[in-house]
Amino acid sequence: MIVEFVKFFLEIDNHLGAAINNYGIFIYLILFVIILCETGLVIAPLLPGDSLLFISGAFAGSGLMNVFVLFFILSIAAIFGDSMNYFVGNYFGKKILHEKHFVKKSYLDMTYNFYDKYGGKTIILARFIPIVRTFAPFVAGIGSMNYSKFLLFNIIGGILWVGLFLFLGFFFGKIPFVQNNLSLIIIIIIAISFVPLVWEFIKRKR
Secondary structure (H helix, E strand, C coil): CHHHHHHHHHCHHHCHHHHHHHHHHHHHHHHHHHHHHHHHCCCCCCCCCHHHHHHHHHHHHCCCCCHHHHHHHHHHHHHHHHHHHHHHHHHHHHHHHHCCCCCCHHHHHHHHHHHHHHHHHHHHHHHHCCCHHHHHHHHHHHCCCCHHHHHHHHHHHHHHHHHHHHHHHHHHCCCHHHHHCHHHHHHHHHHHHCHHHHHHHHHHHC
16 A cells, blocks of 8 residues: 555656646645656656656646646745755754665765855756756755755745756657656656766766
């Protein structure tokens, strides 16, 4: 039961159409919770993000959901998620770091490298990079970044991230090729989103 529940959330971008039919208007709440957890829980970096936003936009373009309602509630989820993650890092970060099995050190190291390179703008840029997206606000909290500064970057990044992928899906999801190859599109989006991580890994190895 628990395994099926977790699998449902991890793979919802692959069967969003069925979820819309099964849960009706509650699909908005489900999507809100997934984006909130993906950005707000440091233990959930592998929940769908970019691909889920794109596919949600595609279904909204088909008339199954309202794209403006999606944009509003998912932007709120993304902003609240990062803020929640910030405060977890701020209050419990050092204790969590002592639990070696709780978070992967490689994920944290990767995020620290982004901060070294981009500073506070990491909060915006990280929105478009899986894994780093989840750990950036956590690390900002550990480092006690000024919350007003963090919140500004958080709002800008959250709105840009949700708006870009959601409306890309809304406008391009109407194309017959995209509609007939949603699974392939999901794979492509996930692959592209991991390119910055692979590039950083290659540079570190060099």
